[in-house]
Amino acid sequence: xxxxxxxxxxxxxxxxxxxxxxxxxQVSLQVQKGESLAIIGKSGSGKSTLMHxxxxxxxxxxxxxxxxxxxxxxxxxxxxxxLRNEKFGFVFxxxxxxxxxxxxxxxxxxxxxxxxxxxKRKKLGLEILETVGLTDRIKNRANDLSGxxxxxxxxxxxxxANPSVIFADEPTGNLDSENGQLVIGLLFKLQKEQGxxxxxxxxxxxxxxxxxxxxxxKDGQIVGGNQ
Amino acid sequence: MRAMxxxxxxxxxxxxxxxxxxxxxxxxFIGALTIxxxxxxGNGVKSYVNKQxxxxxxxxxxxVQAKQDRGAxxxxxxxxxxxxxxxxxxxIILMSSTDSTKMKTFTGVKDxxxxxxxxxxxxxxxxxxxxxxxxxxxxxxxxxxxxGQLLGSGSKDGILLPVAYVTPLGFASAxxxxxxxxxxxxxxxxxxxxxxxxxxxxxxxxxxxxxxGVSISRTLAATINAQQGGAQPQMKxxxxxxxxTYDPSFSTKQVTALKKQFDAAGYKAQTIEDQLGxxxxxxxxxxxxxxxxxxxxxxxxxxxxxxxxxxxxxxxxREIGLMKALGAHRRNIFAIFxxxxxxIGFWGALLGVLVSMGIGTAFSNYASSAFLKDFVxxxxxxxxxxxxxxxxxxxxxxxxxxxxxxxxxxxxxxxIDALRYE
Ligand SMILES: Nc1ncnc2c1ncn2[C@@H]1O[C@H](COP(=O)(O)OP(=O)(O)OP(=O)(O)O)[C@@H](O)[C@H]1O
Ligand SMILES: [Mg+2]
Numbered sequence: 001x002x003x004x005x006x007x008x009x010x011x012x013x014x015x016x017x018x019x020x021x022x023x024x025x026q027v028s029l030q031v032q033k034g035e036s037l038a039i040i041g042k043s044g045s046g047k048s049t050l051m052h053x054x055x056x057x058x059x060x061x062x063x064x065x066x067x068x069x070x071x072x073x074x075x076x077x078x079x080x081x082x083l084r085n086e087k088f089g090f091v092f093x094x095x096x097x098x099x100x101x102x103x104x105x106x107x108x109x110x111x112x113x114x115x116x117x118x119x120k121r122k123k124l125g126l127e128i129l130e131t132v133g134l135t136d137r138i139k140n141r142a143n144d145l146s147g148x149x150x151x152x153x154x155x156x157x158x159x160x161a162n163p164s165v166i167f168a169d170e171p172t173g174n175l176d177s178e179n180g181q182l183v184i185g186l187l188f189k190l191q192k193e194q195g196x197x198x199x200x201x202x203x204x205x206x207x208x209x210x211x212x213x214x215x216x217x218k219d220g221q222i223v224g225g226n227q
Numbered sequence: 228m229r230a231m232x233x234x235x236x237x238x239x240x241x242x243x244x245x246x247x248x249x250x251x252x253x254x255x256f257i258g259a260l261t262i263x264x265x266x267x268x269g270n271g272v273k274s275y276v277n278k279q280x281x282x283x284x285x286x287x288x289x290x291v292q293a294k295q296d297r298g299a300x301x302x303x304x305x306x307x308x309x310x311x312x313x314x315x316x317x318x319i320i321l322m323s324s325t326d327s328t329k330m331k332t333f334t335g336v337k338d339x340x341x342x343x344x345x346x347x348x349x350x351x352x353x354x355x356x357x358x359x360x361x362x363x364x365x366x367x368x369x370x371x372x373x374x375g376q377l378l379g380s381g382s383k384d385g386i387l388l389p390v391a392y393v394t395p396l397g398f399a400s401a402x403x404x405x406x407x408x409x410x411x412x413x414x415x416x417x418x419x420x421x422x423x424x425x426x427x428x429x430x431x432x433x434x435x436x437x438x439x440g441v442s443i444s445r446t447l448a449a450t451i452n453a454q455q456g457g458a459q460p461q462m463k464x465x466x467x468x469x470x471x472t473y474d475p476s477f478s479t480k481q482v483t484a485l486k487k488q489f490d491a492a493g494y495k496a497q498t499i500e501d502q503l504g505x506x507x508x509x510x511x512x513x514x515x516x517x518x519x520x521x522x523x524x525x526x527x528x529x530x531x532x533x534x535x536x537x538x539x540x541x542x543x544x545r546e547i548g549l550m551k552a553l554g555a556h557r558r559n560i561f562a563i564f565x566x567x568x569x570x571i572g573f574w575g576a577l578l579g580v581l582v583s584m585g586i587g588t589a590f591s592n593y594a595s596s597a598f599l600k601d602f603v604x605x606x607x608x609x610x611x612x613x614x615x616x617x618x619x620x621x622x623x624x625x626x627x628x629x630x631x632x633x634x635x636x637x638x639x640x641x642x643i644d645a646l647r648y649e
Contacts, residue, residue, distance in 0.1 A: 057552055057642050078556060085554025096549050096646065100243055112236075113555045115229050157553075 003069065004164060004197050005031040005054055010063030012049050012220075023049040025220045026063070033164070036191050036198040038208035040225070041217035047201045048169055050217060054199060055088055055167045056080045085114050089158025089196075091187075093170040095150035099143035103134055103153055106142050110161040124160055132156040132186060148179030155186055165197040166190070172204065184210070228559045237566035240539060251535045252575045254528035259579020259622055262521035266618065267587040267608035269514040273507060275605045279434055280503050285367040289471040289496040290342075291330065291489060293320040321465040326494075333488050335474040335481065340366075340445070342468040343452040348420065349412045350441065352396040356412065359392075360440040363448040365470050368499075370442065371603060375405035375429030382444040385428035386411075389441060390601065393430060401430040411443075413451055416458035423450060433601035471496065525622065528575070529629040532568050536633035540564065540640075547637055548645020561638035568630020569623050576622035584610045 012024040023046045031037055031054070039047045052058040053065060056072060065072045067083070075083070089110075097106050104125050111121035129135055132152040137145060142153060151171060158166050168187065172180035184207060191198040200211065208214040215225035241248045296306075327339040343363050349356040366380045370387060378385045386409070390401055398404035404427045415421045425447060443451075456462035473485060482498070489496035540547070547560055587608035594607045 052643055055552075081551075081554045081556050083554075084552065090552055092646065096545060098546050098549070101239075109550070110553045112232050113228055113550065113553055113559070115232075161553075 002033055003030045004033040004067070005029075005199075006066040006069070007054065007060075008064045008066065010053060010060040010065065012046075012053060012058070013061045023220050024053070024060070027220070027222055029054075029215065029222065031165075031197060031199065034191075034195045034197055035213060036188065036200065036211040038211040038214035038225075039199065039201045039217060040203065040205070040208050040214055045217045046220040047217050049220075051167055051169055051199065051201050055090070055165075056084055085110055085161060087164045089161060089163035089166040091151070091154045091158050091166065091168040091171045093173040095147065095154055095174065097142040097145075097150055097153055097157075100141060102139050102141055103129060103145070104138050106153055107156045107160055109157060114161070128156045128160045131159070146179075147175055148182060151175060151179070151183050152186065155183065155190075159190065163196065165199060168198065168200040170201055170203065172202070172207065228555065228562075233559060233562045234566060236563050237570055240543070240563065241567050241570050244535075244539065244542075247535055247538065248571060251528070251531045251571050252578070254531040255525070255572055255575025255622060255626065256579045256582075258521055258525035258528050259576040259618065260583050261524050261579075262518060262622075263580045263583035263610070263615065263618055264587055264608070265514055265517040265521060266614055267583060267591075267610050268517075269510065270611060270614060271591065271605075271607045271609040272510050274609060275602070276503055276507055276510070278604065280500055285365060285369070285499060287337075287473050287475045287477065288365070288367075289473065289486070289489070289498055290365075290502065291322075291339075291469045291471050291494050291496045292467065293322050293326070294490075294493050294495050295320055319467070321467060322469065322494075323464045323466065327466075327469055329492065330469065330471060330489075330494075333485065333492075335477055335485055336471055337474060338472045340470045341466040342470060343445075343448045344456060344467050345413070345443070345448050345451040346455060347411050347413045347441070347443075347451065350392065350396070350409055351412070352398070352407065352409045355395070355397075357392065357395055359411075361411075361443045361448070361451075362440045364442040364444060365499075366445075368442075370429075371432040371434050373430045373432050373603075374401035375427065378428055378442065378444050380445070382428065383446045384423075384425045385444045386425045386447065387429045387431045387442040388427050390430050390432055392441070404430055411447075411451075413455065415454040416456075421454060423447070432603045434603075525625055529625055532571055532626055532629040533633060535571065536564055536568055536630050537636070539567065540633050540637040543637075544640060544645050547640050548642045551640070551642040552646065557638040560640075561634045564634035564637045565627055565630050568626045568634070571630075572623040572626025573619070575626075576619040579622075580610075580615050580619060584615070 007027055007029040009026045009028055010024055011022060011026055014021045014023055027050065029050075039050060041047050049058065053060050056065070056067075059073070067087075072080070072083075098109075104122065107129055108121045108125040111124065116124075126135075126138070129138060132155055134149060134152055134156065137149065142150065145153060151174075155171075166187070171183055171187065175183060187198060187200070188210065190196055198211070200207070202208055213226065215222050217223070327341065330336055330339050342365075345361050345363070347359055347361040350359045351357065364378045364387065366378075368377075370377065372387075373390050375387075378387060388396075388404060388409075393401050393404050396404070396409065398407065407427050409425050409427060410422050411425050412420055412422045425443065431442065456465065473482070477485070486496045550560065551557075587610060591606050591608040595605065599605050599607060
């Protein structure tokens with residue numbers, strides 16, 4: 001299997017209040033196409049930082065991120081923006097939705113950014129909302145949805161751009177177990193059916209056990225997991 | 228992102244904070260209203276002045292006066308007595324036929340006619356006498372007439388009566404007055420009141436050229452002058468001004484050269500356009516002063532825009548972060564916020580211009596029927612399309628500049644910081 005993402009000795013150092021803080025230390029990692037990978041570890045261990053670097057939201061202080069075997073450090077901001085828009089989908093813990101916009105407008109955001117024509121993105125939006133079971137909420141403001149519904153909306157938004165990788169940072173962290181199951185079921189279904197690579201940050205050991213592979217982070221280093 | 232979507236997002240954002248946006252729009256509106264009204268007055272007055280200018284009728288004519296030096300009383304600079312210096316009342320420097328002979332030698336000068344100073348005490352068409360000022364008619368001057376015709380150069384006792392005299396003198400209408408005889412009374416050199424007859428050839432509307440007085444023919448002016456100043460030895464052959472006609476084929480450059488020649492010889496030569504141009508430049512400076520108020524209002528509004536947008540950026544930090552995470556370019560984010568600022572400018576300016584058009588036109592119509600009634604064709608405020616569009620573009624430009632800083636701030640937000648932002 002080829003690697004879709006690869007980290008080579010990546011470090012991330014934050015400078016805060018005159019002190020250096022190494023959030024990641026010489027991390028090397030390979031992510032295969034179509035696999036599901038869980039990143040686990042204590043709070044503050046560097047999980048989110050790792051995910052942000054994998055997703056090109058953040059640049060490493062040293063080391064290199066390769067995408068489909070190609071280094072990304074030479075890419076300009078415009079290329080990175082385009083890459084994220086076309087290849088990546090995001091699901092965050094705090095259900096980042098635009099509360100005042102309706103569900104359809106929220107879900108088509110990546111397509112608006114990509115510059116897809118209005119009628120086409122609407123059609124895709126309606127399809128994807130059906131996939132996550134929100135067809136009856138199309139015109140509702142995102143703010144009026146329950147937590148579980150909001151997270152399904154975020155998954156729909158992550159899916160609409162037809163991504164190769166979905167990044168999920170504690171996607172069930174703010175959900176009750178029932179809604180959590182629903183969201184997780186949906187993510188794994190997509191990963192299996194559409195061959196999407198799933199990279200998930202989680203505290204939940206049951207959840208990490210469901211992934212093909214998990215890595216454990218401690219103090220900015222990979223200290224194990226089940227490879 | 229598509230331009231349409233950027234515009235749409237900007238507008239949606241503006242509408243999401245209705246109260247805040249509308250307050251800022253009001254601030255812009257006040258500035259736009261002030262500027263648009265001021266320019267409305269400017270356009271109205273200037274278009275009237277220019278209409279008059281285009282209509283002056285006399286071409287190739289200069290009005291020439293002696294250059295005045297300010298007396299010792301003003302400057303404290305005591306000058307030696309000069310018997311050749313010809314001075315009249317209030318030490319105004321006068322000219323004589325020596326001057327006119329000299330002027331005739333200037334290249335291109337065709338004819339030099341003295342403008343006589345006459346003082347008429349009253350005018351009457353029967354029992355009642357009314358005060359009046361008389362001006363010697365400059366041949367060809369195209370005064371606007373309510374009835375009758377202009378004075379020909381051969382006119383003997385013709386006058387052009389201002390329309391305001393029609394009713395007091397007992398004529399039923401302007402048309403009725405034409406051809407009627409009136410009597411002018413003046414004080415002669417011996418201090419006695421003398422009367423002379425005149426014929427109403429035309430009735431003039433009030434305009435910038437008419438200056439309110441009764442225009443009298445050259446012959447009539449000469450008759451009266453001969454018995455007034457002309458009869459006094461010290462005022463004989465003394466003139467305040469000459470009208471000088473020059474070669475009609477002269478180019479603007481040649482006219483300028485001719486004026487310079489007069490200037491070098493100690494005269495001040497002006498075309499009627501120059502004289503009206505002075506009016507224009509006075510109007511312009513008044514307008515600039517008034518526009519300053521508008522500019523101050525707009526400056527205040529600009530800070531309103533900066534403030535509004537900073538609040539909007541703060542409020543939407545997460546949204547911006549999300550958009551950037553999902554692949555929006557920096558310039559997209561900048562454009563969304565900059566367009567929101569321009570949108571505020573647009574609505575404020577549009578409202579300001581429209582309301583000023585409403586108020587201005589209503590007031591202008593009232594003025595035309597009230598205190599500007601006699602100035603036929605004078606619209607105090609006019610709002611041509613182009614200047615109004617220019618005002619709107621200017622204000623939108625100012626709004627853009629005001630919005631640039633907050634927009635830049637938004638475009639520079641780090642998506643991670645923005646997403647962590649609570
Ligand atoms: N912008 C920043 N400036 C300074 N330090 C930062 C910054 N971002 C993260 N850190 C630090 O880097 C370390 C790793 O943070 P990170 O968010 O990756 O942890 P995490 O494993 O995701 O924790 P959690 O489970 O609580 O989300 C922490 O010590 C954090 O304080
Ligand atoms: Mg985290």
